[in-house]
Amino acid sequence: MKVIIRVATLCRQTAxxxxxxxxxxxxxxxxxxxxxxxxxxxxxxxxxxxxxxDGSGLRRLTKSPAEDFRAHWSPDGRTIAFVSDRxxxxxxxxxxxDGSGQRNITRNPAYEDHPCWSPDSxxxxxxxxxxxxxxxxxxARDGTxxxxxxxxxxxxxxxVWSPAGDSIALLTDRDxxxxxxxxxxxxxxxxxxxxxxxxxxxxVYSPDGKFLSFRxxxxxxxxxxxCDTASFALKKAxxxxxxxxxxxxxxxxxxxxxxxxxxxxxxxxxxxxxSGQRTNITKSPTNEWAPQWSPDGGKIAFLSDRxxxxxxxxxxxxxxxxxxxxxxxxxxxxxxxxxxxRPKPAQTP
Numbered sequence: 001m002k003v004i005i006r007v008a009t010l011c012r013q014t015a016x017x018x019x020x021x022x023x024x025x026x027x028x029x030x031x032x033x034x035x036x037x038x039x040x041x042x043x044x045x046x047x048x049x050x051x052x053x054d055g056s057g058l059r060r061l062t063k064s065p066a067e068d069f070r071a072h073w074s075p076d077g078r079t080i081a082f083v084s085d086r087x088x089x090x091x092x093x094x095x096x097x098d099g100s101g102q103r104n105i106t107r108n109p110a111y112e113d114h115p116c117w118s119p120d121s122x123x124x125x126x127x128x129x130x131x132x133x134x135x136x137x138x139x140a141r142d143g144t145x146x147x148x149x150x151x152x153x154x155x156x157x158x159x160v161w162s163p164a165g166d167s168i169a170l171l172t173d174r175d176x177x178x179x180x181x182x183x184x185x186x187x188x189x190x191x192x193x194x195x196x197x198x199x200x201x202x203x204v205y206s207p208d209g210k211f212l213s214f215r216x217x218x219x220x221x222x223x224x225x226x227c228d229t230a231s232f233a234l235k236k237a238x239x240x241x242x243x244x245x246x247x248x249x250x251x252x253x254x255x256x257x258x259x260x261x262x263x264x265x266x267x268x269x270x271x272x273x274x275s276g277q278r279t280n281i282t283k284s285p286t287n288e289w290a291p292q293w294s295p296d297g298g299k300i301a302f303l304s305d306r307x308x309x310x311x312x313x314x315x316x317x318x319x320x321x322x323x324x325x326x327x328x329x330x331x332x333x334x335x336x337x338x339x340x341x342r343p344k345p346a347q348t349p
Contacts, residue, residue: 003075034294035097036301037061037080038312038335039073042328044106046189050097053299053314055325061099068093070114070334074121077339079141081115081124092126094141098101105143105218116159116168124167125149125159136170138185149187156181158201163209164227171201182229193227194234202246206253213237213256215248220322224258236272238280240345245289247271251297259289268302268319280318290333295340301325304335 033052040049045068051058062068064219066086073080077097084093087104092115097100106112110130117124118138123145123211127136136150150156154174161168162182172181175192180203181293183190194200198218205212212227224247227233237256245266247258254274259266262280266287271278282288286306293300294314298311302312304322304346312326 016084033057034296034299034340035338036314036325036335037310037338038326039069039072039330039331041331042063046331048080048099049326050099051312051325051327052303053294053325055314055323055327056066058325058327059099061095062102063099064190069332070119071336072115072117073336073338074117075119075339076121077341081117083115092124104315105139107143115156116161118151118161118162119165125161127157127159136168146288147186149183149185151187158203159273160205162205163207168198168211169203169205171203180212180227182212191232193232199344204247204249206249207251208253210253213249215246216242216247224256226256233343237273238269246271248291250293251295257293257300259291259293268300270317281315281317283319291336292335292337301335301337 016024033054035050037048037050039046043089046069047060047062047069048071049060061112064086066084068082068084070083071080078302080095081209082093083269089109090111091104092106092112093102093139108130110128112126112128114126115126123138127134128137134155134157135158137148141145149162154172156170158171158174159168164302167182167184167204169180169182171178178201179192179194180200181190181192196218198216200216202215212229214225215222216225216306219240221240222243224238224244226235226237239324243261247256254272260269260271264287267280268282268288268291269280271276286301288304291300291302300317301316304313310331311324311332313322314325315322
């Protein structure tokens with residue numbers, strides 16, 4: 001009996017040792033790299049490419065002889081909306097993240113542009129001149145349920161969906177100059193939030209929906225402002241004695257990042273909206289612009305001409321560790337991070 005017990009104990013100890021050894025031999029878990037899409041004409045015409053934040057997995061998603069551009073991830077990260085003229089006129093298309101399933105959802109001979117997803121990834125806002133002037137429309141992701149949101153004889157364009165999903169910001173010239181307007185999804189309750197004779201543009205909602213950043217010429221140079229979406233109070237975010245470009249929000253909605261011509265060239269600046277501090281994180285003699293904050297808050301994607309031509313780079317938030325990820329020249333400034341999956345709500349016991 002003692003021999004049997006000793007053998008069983010030895011077997012258990014051996015199995016435990018082997019299990020621990022195997023567990024230690026497994027590589028430590030690391031989060032998969034975040035992904036970006038961008039546009040490049042390296043194959044002869046504008047196409048959409050996807051790449052990981054470390055430069056790996058570069059893949060051409062569209063291979064049409066037409067122009068494909070303005071890639072826009074759905075908030076769930078499962079679908080990419082983009083613009084193409086492959087059917088003879090400019091339309092809105094959808095495709096999977098690997099480029100498969102490309103389909104035209106607008107199917108109209110008019111001009112369609114600037115697709116923008118609803119927060120639940122079920123609807124798409126876009127601009128169209130199918131009513132003989134530029135308007136903002138909304139449709140379901142299969143192209144059904146079409147609705148004219150702006151319904152005005154003026155020029156209305158560039159829709160941006162609010163994070164809460166209950167309103168849309170857009171550009172309009174209905175007050176004789178370009179302003180930013182917020183309205184409900186049916187076009188009702190329009191509010192001109194900029195109210196100035198100067199040019200206003202590039203609206204971007206903060207992730208928490210409490211603010212809207214935009215650019216304006218009201219200070220004599222192009223500056224970045226924020227608008228409180230509850231009170232519509234405006235506040236200057238940039239140093240407006242120099243040229244400033246469109247901003248990107250930090251995931252926690254406390255900071256803005258944008259390009260500014262502080263010393264003649266374009267550098268990238270982080271503005272802390274709570275302290276008012278502005279920090280130049282590139283300080284380069286070359287040009288850096290179009291920064292986009294990664295969904296996890298740890299990286300910044302941006303464009304630069306530091307290696308000749310316009311290329312896409314990713315760096316740490318403090319400006320260190322910059323590396324090219326595009327594998328060549330890119331077109332325009334339409335790069336975009338793939339959104340991170342949203343956590344599922346806790347189950348009620």
